[in-house]
Amino acid sequence: MNYSAETIIELHKLLEERNQELQTSEARFRNIINRNADGIIVVDKNGIVQFINPAAENLFDRSAEELRGELFGFPLVTGETTELDIFRKGGETAVAEMRTVVTEWEGEFAYLAMLRNITERKLAEQQLRLFEASIAHLHETVVITQATPLDELGPRIAFVNTAFEHMTGYSREEVIGKSPRFLQGPKTDLLALERIRQAQLAWQPIHEELINYTKEGKEYWVELDISPINDERGSATYFVAIERDITERKQAEEAIKKLAAFPRFNPNPVLELERDGTLTFYNAAALQVAHALGKQQPAAILPPEVTHLIEECLSTGDSRLGLEITIGNRTLSWSFFPIMSSQVVHAYAFDITERLNLEAQFRQSQKMESVGQLAGGVAHDFNNILTTIQGYTDLILLSDNLDTELVEQLTQISVAAERAANLTHQLLAFSRRQVMQPKQLDLNEVISNVTKMLRRILGENITLQFNYQPSLPRVRADEGMVGQIIMSLAVNARDAMARGGQLVISTSLMEIDDNYIQSHLEALPGQYICLSVSDTGCGMDTETQLRIFEPFFTTKEVGKGTGLGLSTVYGIVKQHQGWVEVNSQVDVGSTFKVFLPSYTKPSSVQARESNRAEVIGGNETILVVEDESSVRALVRNILQRYGYRVLEAASGREALLAWEIHKNQIDLLLTDLVMPGDVGGLDLVEQLHQQQPDLKVIYTSGYSAEIVGEKIAFYEGLNLLSKPYTPTMLAQAVRACLDR
Amino acid sequence: MNKYLLKLYIAGRSPRSERAIANLQRICDEQLGDQYEMMIIDVLERPELAENEKILATPTLIKQLPPPLRRIIGDLSDIEKVLIGLDLLP
Incomplete structure (x- = not known):
């Protein structure tokens, strides 16, 4: 076949053009492949890398020269994508999504794998899953609400986590699309809710503490942080509320507040x-x-x-x-x-000042008690001795034809015995063993009775003032003893005011309550008449105040006082179920307050005054019971001298025996009140009165602490003879009793 | 019949790795009876093995025995494709 030159030229030209076109097309494709964001790798039928584009080079972090000719393997052609881990040159890994197609390479069967780097997407996914898991497992409640609508009800719930479901009792399905307001109830602070609304309207984050209610209606405290979430364009799309249950913390805070009140109050x-x-x-x-x-x-x-x-x-x-x-x-x-x-x-x-004071008062009263017991004991024995001394002295004095000088000396003995008797009398008063002869008394009256004597004692440079509370209830007291109290206190006041001053005696009615008792150990509750004696004298220091009631304690010069005045007051007041309080300040003065219980019981038979003018004897038979033999002999002596017949007994038991023998002859029982042995004076009288209720009795006493009872009223000179007594006093009392 | 020696390279215990292991296990159980030996190599733990084998991506399954040596890449979910790749199917 012959072609013309033109044709050949034409063909050549055409070929040139086609080549040109092919080159352009290939360059275009190469360009597309090279610029492709996805990696492209071509593997031949043996799994060997034949081609690799820049994106794949990047993915593997290896150059095309390094990879070409390497064994990659057959990428599986599945029609779907598959995920691969890619090993980069530096040892890092990347994640790629692979899609494989079958192709041709240089005329041969081959695989083309497209690799898309999805490392970042995977990381993001992983992070998201992490966040999701975190939120799901979070102990705190997470509530995400849509940013709109922001009406009265507030934003609607888009998401709640599991903790929310646990805390509130509501399921996720129940609450999505609703406003979180359904969690609130009567105790939720409306002002806090309004603050949240305002913050949301202003796209501002806010922190609040609220009371919420579970589905069952149980209230709980939450602390919440609400933050607006912006999308990538910057506009708020959601609110995220993180809520913590702070009920325990709130309860602890309450408990702390409560506990804090303890020290505060x-x-x-x-x-x-x-x-x-x-x-x-x-x-x-x-x-x-x-x-x-x-x-x-x-x-x-x-x-x-x-x-x-x-x-x-x-x-x-x-x-x-x-x-x-x-x-x-x-x-x-x-x-x-x-x-x-x-x-x-x-x-x-x-x-502890009050407690210490009370302790001191208690110690003081204990001390006084024991001193009193000692004094009383001594006085009792002493009285028996004095009775004997005085009795015999007086008996001798009654004899006829006494030498004048002897009479004078005997009289001196008698006077000394009487002075000694006065001392023991005071000791007994202090030790509360003086026989008390109480009557209903108007204290104001008693005070005015002693006023005249007071004025004489106080002298001219002391003014005397009285503050009587009128219509005072009566007190049941021994008038002589009360007079003694007033006199003792007045004398002390006088001695405290050597340069003159003012003495104020007042009376008042006082109601003693439990409050008062707490600070005054000796006080008892009830209605009391308070006799107060105040002076403007030199006063006493605390040490002196503590000791003033002790017998023989005196601040006066030797010989000026017996040291028994205030202890007598103390004893008498105690015997009257009262107490004494002292208030004193050095150089200012002292106030003594005597509290005597007011008496409301009906009045009893008042004592008749015995006629002490003459002493008449008799021939009746008298049973004399006396444990002290010298006193017993004296009494026998005196009574016989007055013509009486005397039977003697040295104890209660002996007296009972004598009674058995002579009961028909006995006209009068003269018995000591307190005797050793199981039958005391009162027991004896009680037993004999059972046999002969009209038996006449005279009690004699060296002291009598316990005998002041309700059963028997004692009347000095009538049915009571306090030792020491004179023969005349004895004879008068015996006659008076027999004639009653 | 010769025993199969299979080596599966994975990177850590990711879902991708787990999927590949499960798929391979199933393939072996269903197709190979007890005529196989399977090795699972975590290249994150044994990076030197990956280096020796020049593993570029995982999951990579290597049929070491019987020859010819085969090497396939992917998560092994398409069993037929795997069997073809391993020369078990024509």
């Missing part, structure tokens, strides 16, 4: 101190006590060695208890407790 000082002594807390009571003691700062009422104490407490962990310090006239007891965890010491104070 404690009526005693409570302080907290740091190791260096810095005061970190004190309560109102601490300040109050400090002020009352004239201090500005609560720290000033702490013991001076407080820094040392704190150091010691904190290094040993031990508390220090009952540390007493005295500031002014108050005594505080401090206790220190180390709080090791916070390295502070808590200090508690307690004002």
Whole structure:
């Protein structure tokens, strides 16, 4: 076949053009492949890499030269994508999505694998899953609400996590699309809700604490943080609320508040101190006590060695208890407790002044009691001796034809015995063993009766003033004893006002309640008449005040006082079921207050005055019961001298025996009240009265503490003879009793 | 019949790896009875093995025995394609 030159040229030209076109087309394709974002790799029928584009080079971090000719393997042609882990040159891995197609390479069967780098997407997915799992497992509640609508109800719920379901009891399905307002109830703070709404309107995050309610209606506290979530364009699409259940915290806060009230409202000082002594807390009571003691700062009422104490407490962990310090006239007891965890010491104070006072009063009254017992015991024996001395002296004096000088000497003995008897009488009064002969008395009347004598005792430079409370209830008291009280107190007041002054005697009715008793150990509740004697004299210091009621304690010059005046007052008042209070200040004066119980019972038979003018004897038979033989012999002597027949017994038992033998002859029983043995004077009389109710009885007594009872009323000179008595007193009493 | 020696290279215990292992297990159980030995190599734990084998991507399954050696890449979910790749199907 011949072609013309033109044809050949034409064909050549055509071929040139086609070549040109082919080259252009190939360049275009190469360009597309090279610029493709996905990696492209061509593997031949042996699995060997034949071609690799720049994106694949990037993916493998290897150049085409490195990869070409390497064994890759057959990428599986599945029609679907498959995920691969790619090993990059540096040891890193990447994730790729592979899609494989069958192709031809240089005329041969081959695979073309397209690899898309999805590392970042996978990371994002992984992160998202992590977030989802975190939210799902979060202990805190997560509520995501849509950003709109922001109407009165608030945004609607788009998501809640499992914790929300657990906390509220609502399931996710129940709450999606609703406003979280259904969680709120009567105790929810409306102002907090409004603050949340305002924050949401302003796309601002907010932190609040609220009371919410579970599906069952149980309230719980939540602390919530609400934040607006912006999309990539910056506009808010959701609100995320993270809520924590703070019920326990709130309860703990309440408990702490409650506990904090303990020290705050404690009526005693409570302080907290740091190791260096810095005061970190004190309560109102601490300040109050400090002020009352004239201090500005609560720290000033702490013991001076407080820094040392704190150091010691904190290094040993031990508390220090009952540390007493005295500031002014108050005594505080401090206790220190180390709080090791916070390295502070808590200090508690307690004002123990009253307690110490009461203890002192108690010790004092115990002392007085024992001194009284001693004095009473001595006086009792002494009275028996004095009765004998005085009795025999008087008996001798009754004899005829006595030498004048002898009469004078005997009279001296008698006077001395009487003086001694006066002393024992006072001792007995103090020891409350004087026989009391109580009557219903108007105290105001008793005072005015002794006024004349008082004026004489006080002298001219002391003014006397009375403050009577009118219409006072009566007291049941021994008039002589009450007079003795007033006189003793007045004499003391006079001696305290050597340069003159004012004595005020007042009476008042007082209702003693439990409050009063707490600070006055000897006081008892009830209605009392208070006799108060105040002077403007030299006063007494505390030490003297503590001892004034002790017998023979005196501040007066030797010989000026017996030291028995105030102890007698004390004894008498005690015997009347009352008590004495003293208030005194040196150079200002003293006030004695005597409290006697007011008497409301109907009046009893008043004692008749016995006629002491003449002494008449008789011939009746008298049973004399007396354990003291000298006294018994004296009594027999006296009575026989007056013509009486005397039967003697040394004890109650002996008296009972004598009674058995002579009961028909006995006209009068004269018995000592207190005798050793199992049958005392009262027992004896009781037994004999059972047999002969009208038996006449005279009691004699050296003292009588226990006999002041309700059963028998004693009337001196009528059915009672106090030792020491004179022969005349005995004879008069016997006659009076027999004639009654 | 010669025993099959199969080596599966994976990268960590990702879902991709788990899927590949499960697929291979199923293929072996269904097609090879007890005539196979299977090795699973985590290239993150044994990077030197990956290096020796010049593994570029996982999962890669290598049929070591019987010859010819075959190497296929993918998660092995298309069993037929796997069997073809392993020369078990014509």
